[in-house]
Amino acid sequence: MNNEELKARLGELLPAAVFEEGAEWVTMVIDPAAWKEFARQIRRDPGLEADYLFCVTCVDWKTHLTMVYHLTSTVHRHTLVVKAKLDRNDPEIVTVSDIWRTAEFHEREAYDLFGVKFKDHPDLRRLFMTDDWKGWPLRKDYEDSVNMIKL
Amino acid sequence: MDVDQQNKPAGTFPGEVHPTAGGGILVTKLDEVINWARSNSLWPLVFGTSCCAIEMMSTASAKYDWSRFGFEVARATPRQADVIIIAGTIVNKMAPVLKRLYDQMADPKYVIAMGACATSGGPFFYNTYSVVKGADHVIPVDVYIAGCPPRPEALLHALITLQEKIRGGGTREQIKIEKT
Numbered sequence A: 001m002n003n004e005e006l007k008a009r010l011g012e013l014l015p016a017a018v019f020e021e022g023a024e025w026v027t028m029v030i031d032p033a034a035w036k037e038f039a040r041q042i043r044r045d046p047g048l049e050a051d052y053l054f055c056v057t058c059v060d061w062k063t064h065l066t067m068v069y070h071l072t073s074t075v076h077r078h079t080l081v082v083k084a085k086l087d088r089n090d091p092e093i094v095t096v097s098d099i100w101r102t103a104e105f106h107e108r109e110a111y112d113l114f115g116v117k118f119k120d121h122p123d124l125r126r127l128f129m130t131d132d133w134k135g136w137p138l139r140k141d142y143e144d145s146v147n148m149i150k151l
Numbered sequence B: 001m002d003v004d005q006q007n008k009p010a011g012t013f014p015g016e017v018h019p020t021a022g023g024g025i026l027v028t029k030l031d032e033v034i035n036w037a038r039s040n041s042l043w044p045l046v047f048g049t050s051c052c053a054i055e056m057m058s059t060a061s062a063k064y065d066w067s068r069f070g071f072e073v074a075r076a077t078p079r080q081a082d083v084i085i086i087a088g089t090i091v092n093k094m095a096p097v098l099k100r101l102y103d104q105m106a107d108p109k110y111v112i113a114m115g116a117c118a119t120s121g122g123p124f125f126y127n128t129y130s131v132v133k134g135a136d137h138v139i140p141v142d143v144y145i146a147g148c149p150p151r152p153e154a155l156l157h158a159l160i161t162l163q164e165k166i167r168g169g170g171t172r173e174q175i176k177i178e179k180t
Helices: A003-013 A032-044 A103-114 B030-039 B051-060 B095-104 B115-120 B152-169 B172-179
Strands: A018-020 A026-030 A052-060 A065-072 A079-086 A092-094 A117-119 B016-020 B023-027 B083-087 B110-114 B143-145
Touching: A003 A018, A003 A026, A003 A032, A026 A032, A032 A079, A032 A092, A052 A103, A079 A092, A103 A117, B030 B152, B051 B083, B051 B110, B051 B115, B051 B152, B083 B095, B083 B115, B083 B152, B110 B115, B110 B152, B115 B143, B143 B152
Parallel strands: A026 A079, A092 A117, B083 B110, B110 B143
Antiparallel strands: A018 A026, A052 A065, A065 A079, B016 B023
């Protein structure tokens, strides 16, 4: 599917989604509560078949966090980006590790560095940092008086 | 090393040969011969943690070919290596690994800190929770190289500087004292 067709189909599946313009890939912002069901749909929909989740990341905007999911289809060769805005004080979103297995480690990374809680994740532990680490290092307001020299 | 020898080109054999009938007599100091031999056969450890390692590989490749100066075979085990080139950023999690590799190397051993990260943390000096601010917090360093990453010529220059240090520095014990 080209970007226009992709956008039309995604709009049918989730009319509440807002599309962002000006990017190379179709980018949509969704409500975190709708993510799980929507993820199942785009994974299975015969026209979409977004079977490869190649990047899961998080952005700290100081006012809120944004989860960003990059998906592609190895069948149709189209790519889409799904974003979900989270509350910075209590960031929580449902896991998609049961839909795309790769998300298991990606979500652990986002948990480790941003403190996003993934509901129903099978093994939500720190990935890079030590188990007893305090805080979320990639947050903009992160302080570490031992290891960090502030500028 | 006397004045006469200092004027000779780098790498020249430290000693005099007095020709006699049927051969000759070699007059030299054992320490200097050992250092001369060591300086011309420095085996680097295969060790790289980021982009500096790419430059290091380039230096080892045919175009720059560090074998010309005696850094012949890069060894994949610290037990056979003489010099460790810290090519890249050392993060807190890597620091114990680096220390262990250094400890496993047989004496005499030498260390080159290649590039800004290994020297001081470089671009990761400020506002980073994970980077060691200079590899010399972990192990003693003989030669530092500036650059991000340094060009292969800079690495060659550092290796030649290390050779000069070994040749001029005398015994392993002297270098050890200097390190501590």
